[in-house]
Amino acid sequence: MSxxxxxxxxxxxxxxxxxxxVLLIAGFIVLGFAFGLTPLYAGFLLxxxxxNVDMVEGRALLPLLVGACGGTATAWLLQYGAVHGGLAGVAxxxxxxxxAIYAQLRGWLPLLINRPYMLYLxxxxxxxxxxxxxxxxxxxxxxxxxLYFGGIVTAGRMVMARRSAALA
Numbered sequence: 001m002s003x004x005x006x007x008x009x010x011x012x013x014x015x016x017x018x019x020x021x022v023l024l025i026a027g028f029i030v031l032g033f034a035f036g037l038t039p040l041y042a043g044f045l046l047x048x049x050x051x052n053v054d055m056v057e058g059r060a061l062l063p064l065l066v067g068a069c070g071g072t073a074t075a076w077l078l079q080y081g082a083v084h085g086g087l088a089g090v091a092x093x094x095x096x097x098x099x100a101i102y103a104q105l106r107g108w109l110p111l112l113i114n115r116p117y118m119l120y121l122x123x124x125x126x127x128x129x130x131x132x133x134x135x136x137x138x139x140x141x142x143x144x145x146x147l148y149f150g151g152i153v154t155a156g157r158m159v160m161a162r163r164s165a166a167l168a
Contacts, residue, residue, distance in 0.1 A: 028148055035144065042072070042138045043145025045123065049116060056153055063111050065146045069139055070112045071120030074100070076135040078125055097121065 009017065025044070032040045046068055054060035074096060081089030100121075103113045123129065124138065 024149065024152060027152075028145065031144060031148055032141065035140070037137055037141045037144060039133060039138045039141050042068075042120075042124075042141040043148075045119070046116075046142055046145045047149050049119065050149065053115070058150075058154065058157075061146060061150045063114050064116045065142065066111050067114040067116030067118075068120045068142045071117040071122075072124045072135060072138055072142065074117075074121050075124035075130070079130045079135075 008014075024047075028043060028047075029040065032038070032043070037043075046064060049068075050056055050061065050064055054064065074093065077096070078090060078093045081091075081093045083089075100113050100117065103109055104115075104118065120142075124133075124135075
């Protein structure tokens with residue numbers, strides 16, 4: 001039996017969670033438009049990772065943010081090296097990526113070199129995304145998503161804790 005089957009939610013709870021996620025997403029879209037952030041996919045990728053891999057664990061948010069920004073910065077270096085130095089500009093960045101893979105396998109620098117680092121490096125290094133992307137806007141969307149989604153989840157947990165304490 002797969003994990004997806006064993007972790008299925010009852011229909012009513014799934015409907016409530018879906019409604020909450022839709023509201024969160026709508027709010028982030030409004031926030032993105034208000035601040036002129038067009039690469040909202042970078043923030044939604046963060047939400048997907050945090051929700052599905054980290055199970056919305058609060059302690060996972062900082063390594064997710066740092067890894068996402070590090071992977072995005074490395075992808076930017078790859079693009080910059082290719083545009084300004086050709087193969088000679090790409091080679092040092094490829095060396096950095098190999099070193100990052102080794103560091104992850106060794107468990108070194110886990111705040112930076114982690115699964116989110118590798119995910120964002122892979123996604124942001126895609127030529128289609130790099131062709132017309134502002135990496136500054138991508139970074140801003142990642143930070144905005146971290147603050148927005150993390151803030152709402154934290155506030156929700158505080159409200160629930162207060163309600164539980166009042167009932168006890």
